[in-house]
Amino acid sequence: MALIEKLKEEQKSAMKAKDKTRLGTIRLALSAIKQREVDERITLSDDEIVAVLTKMVKQRRDSIAQYEDAGRQDLADVEQSEITVLEDFMPQPLSDEEVAALVTSAVTEANAQGMQDMGKVMGILRPQIQGRADMGVVSGLVKTKLS
Known part of the structure; x- marks a missing residue:
């Protein structure tokens, strides 16, 4: 199954399960993918989608560092939960x-x-x-x- 279809299926599952955190994160990912497709007038391949997801994870890691420096652990926890959801759709990390x-x-x-x-x-x-x-x-x- 293509990665975009997997994201859309998981979006439906999150809606049915009323999992707001997972649903919101998946919607953000689908939005970022759609934005890139519209901007560049292309259909993204799975590798390009992984690149978008990787960029999103990197942004969240940077945000976590800034929130922790500012003493806002509550916001850092939200970002960490989004990273956990995004990593479900990325390939297995290398040792x-x-x-x-x-x-x-x-x-x-x-x-x-x-x-x-x-x-x-x-x-x-x-x-x-x-x-x-x-x-x-x-x-x-x-x-x-x-x-």
Whole structure:
């Protein structure tokens, strides 16, 4: 089943279960997907939908950090519950060993010699890792590998 259909089915289930948090989060996700489709006049593939969901999770993590710094744990908890719902629709995260193996193979595949080849390596890794690992951590691993 395509990811967009899965989101719509879960939206119906959340309506029937009267789960307001889940329903609201799914509606936000569907709205963000629809907005991108309208803006770019395209139909998003599952990979592009995962990219939208990844961006939403990243925004919520940033918000959690800001709320916790301001002492607003109640708002941070709301954001955390939204992350939990969004992660249900994302691919399984990669383990640290799997990420390290992918980085090593990408460095070999790109025939990278130094930091000037980091863009090539990240270009190879991005489609494989998108939504399954934190790109900041992956970037740090690549930098370490190329140094």
